[in-house]
Structures are given as C-alpha cells and as structure tokens.
Amino acid sequence: MAGKVSAKQVTQHRLVAEAAERAARERRTRITRVVTAVTVLALAVGGGVWWQVQRSAIDEVADPGPSVSSELLADGIALGGANSRPVVDVYLDFLCPHCADLEERIGDTIADLAVSGDARVVIHPITLIDPAESARSAAAFGCAAGSDGVLGYQRGLFDNAGGGFSTERLVAIGASVGLTDAAFVRCVQDGTQAGWAAAVDAAAGERGVEGTPTILVDGAELDLAATVTPAAFMAELEALTG
Secondary structure, rough: OOOOHHHHHHHHHHHHHHHHHHHHHHHHHHHHHHHHHHHHHHHHHHHHHHHHHHHOOOOOOOOOOOOOOOOEEEEEEHHOOOOOOOOEEEEEEOOOOOHHHHHHHHHHHHHHHHHHHOOOOEEEEOOHHHHHHHHHHHHHEEEEEEEOHHHHHHHHHHHHHHHHHHHHHHHHHHHHHHOHEEEEEEEHHHHOOOOHHHHHHHHHHHEEEEEEEEEEEEEOOHHHHOOOOOOHHHHHHHHOOO
C-alpha cells in the first residue's frame, strides 16, 4: 500500500542516517584537528617571534661607569696606570650570574681603584658557562681594549646577558654604551679576538683559576664571602696588601 514503509526500508534508512552521522563526525574531527594544528603553529611562530624580539632587544645601561684608559694584555685587559699597585685581577664570565651580582655590589669600587690609580685592575674574561657564547662575548670584550669605554661595555654585557650573545647583539650592546667606531664593529663581527679569548682562558687555567668570579690581589685570592659591601671589599683588600 502507498505510504507504507516496510521494515527493510526502515533498516535501510537507519543505516543511511548512521553512515551520514559518522561522516559528519569524521569531518568535524578533521576540521578540529586542522584548526588545532593551525593554532599551535600560530602560537609557536608568534612565540618564536616574541622570543627573538626579547633576545634582540637591548637594555640600556643606566650608568656605564667612568671612562678609564685600557690596555690589551696577553691574558686580559688592564685598566688604569701601568705602575699602579696593587694589581687586582678579576676573572669573570659575562654569562655568570654570580659575576653580575659581584659587579652590582662592588663594581663601582673596583672601577674607582683603576680611575684613581690606587690599583691596577686587570679584567680576565674566561669561558666557563657556555662554550660558544662565553667565548664570543670574551672576544668582543677584547675588541673594546684600547678605548676608554671598557667598563661601560662590561656593564652592558652583564645587563644584557639574558638575551644571549649573538654577534649582532654584541655589536648592539657596544653601541648602547658608545662603542660605535668601525674598528670595534669589524673586530666583533670578524671574531678578531677569538684567539686572544682562548689564550686568556688558557692562562687562567694555568694560574689555577677554576671558577668565576675570582679576584686575586697581588696573586692572593680574595675572600668573596667577605666582600658583600664596598667597605668589606676595601677592608679585605687592605688586609691582603698589608
């Protein structure tokens, strides 16, 4: 009879409907996966761009410190007069957080010794934290020798260590403290002082320096635990020099 549906037809309709529903679910699942993948990719790209921006940004140095003459030595950079005494050797790695802390606490006091001529300060940048970036920053630091902006560059390196030390950032950090001459830029870009940095590292090892920061006063190691303030540093310095 017209209009009457058989059990077989009902079953066929149900199977068709179920197949259609399965196909719809599969389409929704595929769409969800695609959207999720695109979202993850967008976040990854966006995050990568953000991270690169963070790494390329340069924090300005609020106080680059005083200008002081500098001289490139075989195993470091000397600040101040050649005949000043005592000799204060500072071993550091620009990626070393304890070195940055030391710079924050007594960096000005050490700089004043060099500027006043009350000591000959020799900075030895060694490779300890990262084989590539520590060495690259040490070599770039060597490029600043001969200028009166060594202290400023040292502070700039510590202030920007969190962003890493690509060649481009090392040049930009120099520019932020006034090191913009073509010779400095070319020296950093070409890695001219890479051999010097390796020699500084080797000389530190031969002298028995095993970690950073390390400060020697006329060859005697300073007790850094007793130098948490500038006054304590000066007291320890005087104790070592008699």
